[in-house]
Amino acid sequence: MKTLTAGQLEQLLAVLSTSWELRLTILLPDGTRVIGSPDDGPLALQGGAVSGKPTAAFFPQLGTVFASSEGELREPKAPERPLFVLGFTPRDLACLRFIDRFFADGWRDDIYFRQRDGAVVAGLSGYCGPGGSLIRPAGGNCDLEFFRDGSNWLVIPYSEAGIEIAAKVADFASPEARERFRQASVQLPDENETLLLRASELLRANRVPDYFWSEIGDRCIACTGCNLACPTCTCFGVQDWRSTRQVERSRMWDSCQLDGFMREAGGHNPLGSEGERSRRRIHHKLAADPEKWGEISCFLCGRCDAVCPTGIGIVAVMKELVARYE
Amino acid sequence: MCPYCGVGCMFYLVSDGGRLVGIEPSTTHPVSRGGLCVKGWNAFAFVHHPDRLTTPLVRRNGELKPATWDEALELTVDGLRAVQAKHGTDAIMFASSAKATNEENYLLMKLARAVFGTNNIDHCARLCHSSTVTGLAETFGSGAMTNSISCFDQTDVILVIGSNTTEQHPLIGSRILNAVKNGTRLIVADNRRIRLARHADLHLRHRNGRDVALLNGIMHVIIAEGLEDRKFIATRTENYAALAESVADWTPERSAAATGLDAGDIVSAARMFAGGERGMIVYSMGITQHSHGVDNVRCIASLAMLTGNVGKTGTGVNPLRGQNNVQGGCDMGALPDLFSGYQKVSDSQLREKFARAWGVPSLPSEPGLPLTRAMNAASEGLLQGMFIMGENPMLSDPDQNHARTTLQNLELLVVQDIFLTETALLADIVLPAACYAEKEGTFTNTERRVQRLRKAVEPPGAARADWEIICDLAGQAGYEGMHYSGPSEVMDEIAGLTPIYGGITHDRLDPHGLQWPCPDRDHPGTPLLHVDRFTRGPGHFSPVVHRLPAELPDEQYPMVLTTGRTYFHWHTGSMTRRTHLLDREEPCSFIELHPDDAARLGIRHRDRLLVSSRRGGVQTEARVTDMVIPGVLFMPFHFAEGAANALTNNVLDPESSIPEFKVCAVRVEKLP
Ligand code: SF4
Ligand code: SF4
Numbered sequence: 001m002k003t004l005t006a007g008q009l010e011q012l013l014a015v016l017s018t019s020w021e022l023r024l025t026i027l028l029p030d031g032t033r034v035i036g037s038p039d040d041g042p043l044a045l046q047g048g049a050v051s052g053k054p055t056a057a058f059f060p061q062l063g064t065v066f067a068s069s070e071g072e073l074r075e076p077k078a079p080e081r082p083l084f085v086l087g088f089t090p091r092d093l094a095c096l097r098f099i100d101r102f103f104a105d106g107w108r109d110d111i112y113f114r115q116r117d118g119a120v121v122a123g124l125s126g127y128c129g130p131g132g133s134l135i136r137p138a139g140g141n142c143d144l145e146f147f148r149d150g151s152n153w154l155v156i157p158y159s160e161a162g163i164e165i166a167a168k169v170a171d172f173a174s175p176e177a178r179e180r181f182r183q184a185s186v187q188l189p190d191e192n193e194t195l196l197l198r199a200s201e202l203l204r205a206n207r208v209p210d211y212f213w214s215e216i217g218d219r220c221i222a223c224t225g226c227n228l229a230c231p232t233c234t235c236f237g238v239q240d241w242r243s244t245r246q247v248e249r250s251r252m253w254d255s256c257q258l259d260g261f262m263r264e265a266g267g268h269n270p271l272g273s274e275g276e277r278s279r280r281r282i283h284h285k286l287a288a289d290p291e292k293w294g295e296i297s298c299f300l301c302g303r304c305d306a307v308c309p310t311g312i313g314i315v316a317v318m319k320e321l322v323a324r325y326e
Numbered sequence: 327m328c329p330y331c332g333v334g335c336m337f338y339l340v341s342d343g344g345r346l347v348g349i350e351p352s353t354t355h356p357v358s359r360g361g362l363c364v365k366g367w368n369a370f371a372f373v374h375h376p377d378r379l380t381t382p383l384v385r386r387n388g389e390l391k392p393a394t395w396d397e398a399l400e401l402t403v404d405g406l407r408a409v410q411a412k413h414g415t416d417a418i419m420f421a422s423s424a425k426a427t428n429e430e431n432y433l434l435m436k437l438a439r440a441v442f443g444t445n446n447i448d449h450c451a452r453l454c455h456s457s458t459v460t461g462l463a464e465t466f467g468s469g470a471m472t473n474s475i476s477c478f479d480q481t482d483v484i485l486v487i488g489s490n491t492t493e494q495h496p497l498i499g500s501r502i503l504n505a506v507k508n509g510t511r512l513i514v515a516d517n518r519r520i521r522l523a524r525h526a527d528l529h530l531r532h533r534n535g536r537d538v539a540l541l542n543g544i545m546h547v548i549i550a551e552g553l554e555d556r557k558f559i560a561t562r563t564e565n566y567a568a569l570a571e572s573v574a575d576w577t578p579e580r581s582a583a584a585t586g587l588d589a590g591d592i593v594s595a596a597r598m599f600a601g602g603e604r605g606m607i608v609y610s611m612g613i614t615q616h617s618h619g620v621d622n623v624r625c626i627a628s629l630a631m632l633t634g635n636v637g638k639t640g641t642g643v644n645p646l647r648g649q650n651n652v653q654g655g656c657d658m659g660a661l662p663d664l665f666s667g668y669q670k671v672s673d674s675q676l677r678e679k680f681a682r683a684w685g686v687p688s689l690p691s692e693p694g695l696p697l698t699r700a701m702n703a704a705s706e707g708l709l710q711g712m713f714i715m716g717e718n719p720m721l722s723d724p725d726q727n728h729a730r731t732t733l734q735n736l737e738l739l740v741v742q743d744i745f746l747t748e749t750a751l752l753a754d755i756v757l758p759a760a761c762y763a764e765k766e767g768t769f770t771n772t773e774r775r776v777q778r779l780r781k782a783v784e785p786p787g788a789a790r791a792d793w794e795i796i797c798d799l800a801g802q803a804g805y806e807g808m809h810y811s812g813p814s815e816v817m818d819e820i821a822g823l824t825p826i827y828g829g830i831t832h833d834r835l836d837p838h839g840l841q842w843p844c845p846d847r848d849h850p851g852t853p854l855l856h857v858d859r860f861t862r863g864p865g866h867f868s869p870v871v872h873r874l875p876a877e878l879p880d881e882q883y884p885m886v887l888t889t890g891r892t893y894f895h896w897h898t899g900s901m902t903r904r905t906h907l908l909d910r911e912e913p914c915s916f917i918e919l920h921p922d923d924a925a926r927l928g929i930r931h932r933d934r935l936l937v938s939s940r941r942g943g944v945q946t947e948a949r950v951t952d953m954v955i956p957g958v959l960f961m962p963f964h965f966a967e968g969a970a971n972a973l974t975n976n977v978l979d980p981e982s983s984i985p986e987f988k989v990c991a992v993r994v995e996k997l998p
């Protein structure tokens with residue numbers, strides 16, 4: 001375990017930028033924090049999870065699949081230098097692990113892995129949450145982790161790439177710092193995690209009636225934000241742009257909150273109401289994915305609750321559901 | 327800033343190698359607060375569409391052919407001048423755009439007035455909120471939304487009338503939903519079963535075009551039961567006696583008979599609205615787009631004053647502006663009778679002020695033509711040249727066949743746009759413009775918040791920002807007063823000439839803009855209008871006589887058609903219909919009809935129908951739903967291949983010249 005001052009961390013990033021294409025948590029002019037390139041704004045490591053999903057670095061909202069003109073097919077190239085992405089919280093890292101497996105299961109999604117292969121993923125934890133609050137360390141799921149300890153950063157490598165980067169750091173962490181890290185790593189019971197399990201059980205036992213979902217659905221304005229912000233939502237739609245010059249196919253994030261998502265060509269829709277679609281959104285994460293993957297696919301990153309204009313993100317819905325049906 | 331509706335949400339465009347690849351909502355913005363609606367989330371997706379115009383086009387031997395900028399600019403200016411020489415200065419008209427920035431609207435009105443010497447300039451606000459501007463100017467002295475969007479979090483009762491807020495102003499609609507969850511009472515007066523109606527304490531499904539009858543009935547009950555705010559009436563208003571007299575015989579029973587409602591519901595609505603400590607009225611096109619649109623607005627203003635709901639947080643008359651910059655288009659004087667900041671062209675001192683600043687000897691004093699009268703003037707041959715920036719009257723104007731012949735018969739039609747729209751296809755010259763993501767400037771949202779727009783990517787091909795094109799046209803015409811380093815310098819000129827924008831400069835607008843009036847550089851902006859006094863002094867009660875819509879159903883055309891928009895498309899669809907997810911949601915034109923009507927006419931869900939009115943017929947698909955009441959049909963106007971405006975009635979409100987989009991008589995038949 002190594003240690004860095006804030007200034008040394010910035011120097012390290014500058015060194016890394018010669019071999020990697022950096023994506024860091026940055027501050028935009030109005031105070032929004034996102035993952036972006038260092039040219040887009042000042043580094044902003046503190047404040048917890050960024051607003052957009054960090055997995056967009058590998059799976060952007062819109063990505064070209066191919067373009068074709070005059071009998072020639074062009075596919076997007078892998079980035080010239082691999083990505084180094086710093087800004088995943090431990091919850092985000094769990095989401096990334098989930099979609100890494102999803103995109104590699106059975107077929108391997110070459111568009112995703114074109115960005116993902118060779119990329120270095122760095123986690124953020126320690127006393128850098130909102131208002132300096134503690135974010136428990138991830139302890140894995142990434143190449144290396146930066147842990148905020150007072151005014152310093154501890155560097156904890158996990159993978160080979162992570163160890164190579166940590167080797168560039170000179171100072172070792174003091175025994176006291178290691179102890180503070182160890183203590184911060186002790187997992188304490190989390191209210192929302194318990195809620196997640198209870199809600200999942202209610203859903204799997206079929207204890208939530210349809211009218212609950214139509215009440216929730218009545219509040220959904222189909223903005224699609226909950227899906228678009230969720231790091232474990234992987235559905236995409238495909239669009240073709242045809243002109244006399246070329247055909248260009250791209251794919252973009254889709255949303256199960258839209259009517260067109262499941263509508264059949266003849267017009268019939270098995271998920272034809274907002275209520276059914278809201279049920280689907282929550283059910284997928286809490287009941288369907290546990291069956292397919294053996295784990296709930298919501299890691300409580302908080303984004304859908306933050307982005308939903310009408311207050312029906314997953315935690316809000318689970319609270320209501322558990323209060324009414326347990 | 328979002329390029330769609332007047333809510334004015336803010337987001338960042340994510341680009342990768344000069345191409346837009348996504349959206350990041352602003353988490354700190356006071357309006358959008360980290361959220362967006364589906365249009366906002368997809369607002370990047372049309373920008374690089376292959377249909378974008380990339381080069382000027384000029385009609386040669388009947389066909390639009392690529393041309394250079396020099397040619398196109400020269401032909402435009404020479405053409406406009408030739409029409410003026412032949413038919414008179416006022417034989418040309420400029421149509422500005424509620425999609426263009428404030429700076430661009432200002433420049434186009436400057437071009438029209440200072441360079442071409444005509445007041446014939448208008449924009450699509452004519453089609454949406456001209457009734458508001460006229461009605462509220464008379465009663466309050468200012469035609470804008472009186473309160474702020476944040477007021478929805480601080481009110482006791484909301485009356486939503488003629489606004490499908492969750493679909494058309496989604497991030498205001500969501501605030502209303504949240505307010506209701508937190509105990510605010512909600513009255514929805516709209517005969518469609520819109521989403522808000524599912525959450526309303528009271529849903530009034532009154533007959534189309536009977537808003538005056540409804541509002542007069544409500545005011546009657548308030549006065550009869552002594553629920554009016556006497557102190558407010560006495561200290562802040564005038565002409566109350568006339569109002570009281572005019573509603574005296576609008577008993578709930580009479581109002582019920584006229585509107586098709588229960589008298590009891592009218593009484594409940596009156597008690598509920600007057601019973602709240604703070605009440606907000608929200609309205610939109612359902613109020614304004616009538617041949618008596620101004621009267622509707624007057625009634626709303628009266629109801630607000632009667633209950634003392636003006637000038638305080640959580641109250642007010644809140645017309646929701648449709649287009650992202652329709653407020654700005656009006657503020658900038660893209661109107662036939664007003665300079666920027668609602669300064670009258672008929673006032674000689676103001677004319678002199680503008681003439682001096684613009685370096686011209688004089689400016690025209692007679693108000694010009696409103697857009698909706700321009701079509702008639704053109705068909706009568708009075709108007710021979712039109713310059714249309716960023717609008718698509720072929721789909722947006724009433725009575726499409728009339729619009730087409732008129733535009734075709736013009737001697738010169740110039741269209742400046744981002745796509746080859748249905749209107750651009752008829753043009754003699756087409757100028758390719760940059761879209762919102764490709765330029766700098768400001769937009770003003772529905773709560774009068776002036777906000778900055780920033781360039782994210784380069785425009786395609788030879789396309790250029792509207793402001794650059796306008797300045798070049800001025801230069802081509804030999805006018806020297808339009809050289810700017812950029813939109814920020816244009817705003818400085820606007821501030822110097824426009825008291826309500828007096829303190830607005832680009833550098834003051836970060837991060838979240840300023841709400842006008844903002845008279846000087848130290849002024850913090852104005853979230854609430856009319857706090858201690860109305861802009862005009864005392865608030866004026868304008869009593870109103872109930873008039874029926876111009877065209878009522880009869881034997882030949884037995885049903886009422888009302889038009890509007892859907893959540894997923896924007897107006898004439900030139901952007902949303904090129905956005906995959908949005909177009910997938912609503913790929914084709916449809917018409918809503920009630921199950922009873924469907925059964926009577928033997929129509930099934932998704933049957934192909936022919937809908938006809940006295941003006942024309944269109945084919946569309948049936949959507950059988952109890953969203954509408956029996957006898958009434960609803961049709962969105964976004965679709966070129968099932969154009970609702972082939973049916974609508976081009977009858978205008980006598981005062982605001984707004985067309986009656988909301989009521990016309992039609993007949994439906996099932997197609998074999
Ligand atoms: S909290 Fe919401 S956005 Fe985050 S992982 Fe769970 S469902 Fe997805
Ligand atoms: S974020 Fe909320 S309103 Fe938007 S689609 Fe999801 S549930 Fe519906």
Ligand code: SF4
Nearest residue numbers: 328330331335363366
């Ligand atoms: S509510 Fe209006 S401004 Fe906001 S994202 Fe939607 S269309 Fe854009």
